[in-house]
Amino acid sequence: MPKDYPKDLKLYEVWVETYYPGEFSKVHKGTSHSFRFVKVGGKFRFYGLTSIP
Structure with a gap:
């Protein structure tokens, strides 16, 4: 994330x-x-994606 994003920024994640x-x-x-x-x-x-086997 860029340094100028607010410190209270929330990331949301959905698992399928x-x-x-x-x-x-x-x-x-x-x-x-x-x-x-x-x-x-x-x-x-x-923002991104992760996969786990």
Whole structure:
């Protein structure tokens, strides 16, 4: 994030589970994705994405 963003800036995160543990196969641990957003000027803007197997 740029240095000029306010110190009280909030990041929002949404987790989506795409495969539950054992759903794909018996040994599969599941998969989920995190979508991150920041609210700037009253609007949400995409900030980043993380995936975990």
